[in-house]
Amino acid sequence: MTSLHHPSYSDDEVDLQTKIMNCNVWFFIAVVCFVVGMVGLVVIIILHHKDQEPLYSYGVVLDAGSSHTKLFVYKWNTKCHQQTALANQIHSCKVTGGGISSYENNPSALRPPLEVCLREAEGVVPDDKQSKTPVFLGATAGMRLIHAVNSSVSDAIMDVVRDTIQSSKFQFTNPKTQARILTGSEEGLFSWITANYILGKFGVIPPTEVSQSRHKRDLSGAGEGTVGALDMGGASTQITFYPGSSVKMPDNFTGNAVLYEKNYTVYTQSYLCYGINEIKRRYQALLVKSQNFTLDIVNPCGPQGKTITEHYSDVFEAPCTRDSSEKPVSKNTNFTFRGSGNITECAVVTHQLFDFNQSCPYKTCSFNGTYQPPVYGQFYAFSNFYYELSFLNQTDSNSLAEFQTALSDVCHMTWKQLREKYPTTLVDFLPWYCFSGTYIQILLTEAYKFDNSTWQNLHFVDELKSTEIGWSLGFMIDSSSDLPTTKREYYMTNLAFALMMTLFILFILISVGFACHAVKFHRQKQRGLIYQPAPKTDNYGAIQ
Structure with missing residues (x-):
């Protein structure tokens, strides 16, 4: 087989x-x-x-104003546009209590409220970014006043501030630079940067949570097309704007910034003691002096039927009203301010808070002998400018006459009429709207020289594109070019x-x-x- x-x-x-x-x-x-x-x-x-995902950087800024402190967290793509960050506000936290200047008698009490917001910010910034995230604090007019009167007190406050920030997880390698008292010019310049950045006036469009676009447009020149900024805090007020290419300004009235590879030179001026809280104090001191320190004071800007009692120290022992002359009354004195609702007399007294007769070596000036070029372009007014115009329902109006009419109506109301018409307005603020409006009117028209035609260029806003207006965002943008570049650790080429x-x-x-x-x-x-x-x-x- x-x-x-x-x-x-x-x-x-x-x-x-x-x-x-x-x-x-x-x-x-x-x-x-x-x-x-x-x-x-x-x-x-x-x-x-x-490797291709955007690499973000973060920054923390505390705005230490005269009346309160607020913390902001900013975020931007590390690939900065022409060495300047396209920053976006992603979080804010209001520190409880008054401004840091109010802690002059007990600086150590500042630590707990500051720590609350710092801990909150640590919860917003990713853990792996915290040690590389710079934190800044800028103290404004309230601290400028204290520093001018008693620098040892301001130093004690700033020491507590720096020590508290040092205990956070954020990068704080240069305490005296990163936490400092800003000059008035810096405050005005940074507010100007904020407004123009949000409005896209620097040739870039800032990112939002919805869109991360990076568009560009050309400007005819560095400054042309930008808008002016009018800010009013509790202790100072600022005006900043580009005056036009033909205007030659004195150096001590200018602010400079290099943003997105362009150099900007603008006019900026800050008036200390002309913020809304300090100007009210100065107004009361003026009334007391002009009425020979009587204890019962006629208040022409106050509504008829409303009395306000103030202690001597509240009127005369603040930096803006303190002087060397002795007052002919006891420091235990209380003054009673009785509203008379006299709008004419209100304007006369308020006008005396400005010195329009002081000699000025320049061709054009505002008040107190201060240089100011003619107002130029569009202006955005915020903070206490907005609060007053909002109360008068004039934020959408571009008419000076309508503003004056609305103000006159309020100034002629009795206290009873005001309470009936504005039942939800805080009673602490309500008696002051006539004075605040009168002060703002004189400041804008006689000091800054806005008239019937240029009033149309004024825009009173609280926010722009859902972003708060103030100096802190502008400060972060301006500072970003000085921050070390964050380099990505690539997995592969x-x-x-x-x-x-x-x-x-x-x-x-x-x-x-x-x-x-x-x-x-x-x-x-x-x-x-x-x-x-x-x-x-x-x-x-x-x-x-």
């Missing part, structure tokens, strides 16, 4: 071939190559995507990514080739084209 064994194969070899052919090893090789290729592609794509992609795609192509070969092998086997070993026989030729 003829053997069916192939002459070149032993029985063991035939068994091995049979097992291999039955499981079709080509399918197995194809699957392995495909899995290696796909897993490799997924891994390198994920790593490359991480673009060349390595391309080579790895090619390698793993090749694995997938090879797996396809093996799969095709496996299918072909399977079909040949089914048609009997592949060698099939004979059944095993015993030594006598019988089939087992």
